[in-house]
Amino acid sequence: MNAPVRPMPHFASVAQAIERLKPTEPLYLLFPDKFRTAAKRFLDGFPGDALYAVKANPTYQALDQIWAAGVRHFDTASLGEIELVKNRFPDAICHFMTPVRMPGAAKTAFEKYGVTDYVVDCDASLDKLLAEVPDAKKLRIFVRVATPLGGAILELSSKFGTTPEEAARLLGRVAKTGAAPALTMHVGSQSLSPFTYAQAIEMARRTEFMAKVPLAALDVGGGFPGPYLGNDVPPYHWYFDTIRESVAQMNNPDIPLLCEPGRALCAEGISLVTLVVLAKGASLYMNDGTYGSFDELTLPGWTGDYPVSAWRLDAKGSARKLEGAPKPFRVFGPTCDTLDVLPRPVVLPEATGDGDFLVWDAMGAYSVAVRTPFNGFYPDGWAVIGD
Numbered sequence: 093m094n095a096p097v098r099p100m101p102h103f104a105s106v107a108q109a110i111e112r113l114k115p116t117e118p119l120y121l122l123f124p125d126k127f128r129t130a131a132k133r134f135l136d137g138f139p140g141d142a143l144y145a146v147k148a149n150p151t152y153q154a155l156d157q158i159w160a161a162g163v164r165h166f167d168t169a170s171l172g173e174i175e176l177v178k179n180r181f182p183d184a185i186c187h188f189m190t191p192v193r194m195p196g197a198a199k200t201a202f203e204k205y206g207v208t209d210y211v212v213d214c215d216a217s218l219d220k221l222l223a224e225v226p227d228a229k230k231l232r233i234f235v236r237v238a239t240p241l242g243g244a245i246l247e248l249s250s251k252f253g254t255t256p257e258e259a260a261r262l263l264g265r266v267a268k269t270g271a272a273p274a275l276t277m278h279v280g281s282q283s284l285s286p287f288t289y290a291q292a293i294e295m296a297r298r299t300e301f302m303a304k305v306p307l308a309a310l311d312v313g314g315g316f317p318g319p320y321l322g323n324d325v326p327p328y329h330w331y332f333d334t335i336r337e338s339v340a341q342m343n344n345p346d347i348p349l350l351c352e353p354g355r356a357l358c359a360e361g362i363s364l365v366t367l368v369v370l371a372k373g374a375s376l377y378m379n380d381g382t383y384g385s386f387d388e389l390t391l392p393g394w395t396g397d398y399p400v401s402a403w404r405l406d407a408k409g410s411a412r413k414l415e416g417a418p419k420p421f422r423v424f425g426p427t428c429d430t431l432d433v434l435p436r437p438v439v440l441p442e443a444t445g446d447g448d449f450l451v452w453d454a455m456g457a458y459s460v461a462v463r464t465p466f467n468g469f470y471p472d473g474w475a476v477i478g479d
């Protein structure tokens with residue numbers, strides 16, 4: 093699932109990386125200080141356990157940074173992710189946070205990796221879990237409740253999750269098995285409003301009331317946003333303040349809390365350097381595209397763009413950020429597919445052209461994770477900037 097990490101070159105700055113490597117292949121830049129800042133936000137600010145949602149970026153490069161920054165809990169939504177994390181960090185605590193598991197996955201997760209947190213959203217999901225892990229008393233079983241979209245860009249409640257009434261009934265069933273009954277939800281990815289969480293937690297409060305079953309834990313899911321152009325992100329602590337204030341209204345205001353940030357723990361820590369390999373008027377062709385690192389830009393309803401700058405090596409070999417009048421460019425990826433084009437114009441200094449480097453920031457989430465080797469292109473160059 094994950095290639096061993098080759099030793100990565102270290103550079104003091106982005107400029108130095110471009111000067112020394114003159115990268116003709118896409119190059120991911122890891123910023124350990126940005127990973128630390130992102131993790132600290134959650135470790136200090138979230139009033140419970142912050143689980144890194146591995147799917148957002150499962151590379152060792154990102155996992156190592158997140159582990160080094162102090163994150164110890166992981167939202168692992170497949171046996172593959174559990175194995176990946178436990179093989180890398182034997183002391184990690186994995187939580188199996190999806191209601192649809194492959195046959196045998198829960199049994200192996202429980203018996204081999206000691207995983208005790210699971211999610212269900214219907215009777216069949218619960219039956220299958222109990223068939224594989226009959227020792228229910230050792231489990232905490234989270235019922236997933238679907239939440240209205242609210243302020244998120246990508247909804248995550250039409251595939252998984254059930255109604256509050258059904259969730260209340262399932263909580264009753266879970267309690268009867270002897271497992272600890274809990275609730276989980278996901279307000280949707282790239283949630284630009286903290287109040288979406290207030291709404292979801294209010295649903296949890298009412299669901300608990302209907303169920304007449306005291307909740308052992310509440311998992312407010314992921315959805316914390318990344319800093320993309322075109323998306324206004326409110327002050328980050330508003331998310332935690334809102335969650336804290338909403339949880340204070342619960343039957344048990346001290347209920348153990350979990351959250352599952354993916355994007356928010358890995359987006360900012362990685363930038364990507366691409367090369368303009370051909371310029372045709374206002375069309376730029378570069379060495380990475382939508383089949384590589386830029387897939388998320390093509391998702392229906394997605395509105396964010398990666399902050400980008402253009403760089404050029406001068407006659408002395410120094411890398412300089414281009415300046416000048418801004419101009420919209422159409423930016424194409426390297427494959428022969430017509431769809432391999434960034435969906436919106438990219439605004440760059442008008443002089444940007446052949447042989448220039450583009451540095452895309454906040455590229456860590458759902459980019460590396462979903463790249464493909466289509467048409468013989470596969471971005472996989474890495475360097476570290478800073479310590």
Ligand SMILES: Cc1ncc(COP(=O)(O)O)c(C=O)c1O
Pocket residue numbers: 145147148167189190248278280281282313314315316352353354355356
């Ligand atoms: C169950 C679950 N948890 C957490 C996440 C991570 O979400 P985000 O990256 O928006 O924080 C996802 C994303 O798909 C998810 O499905």
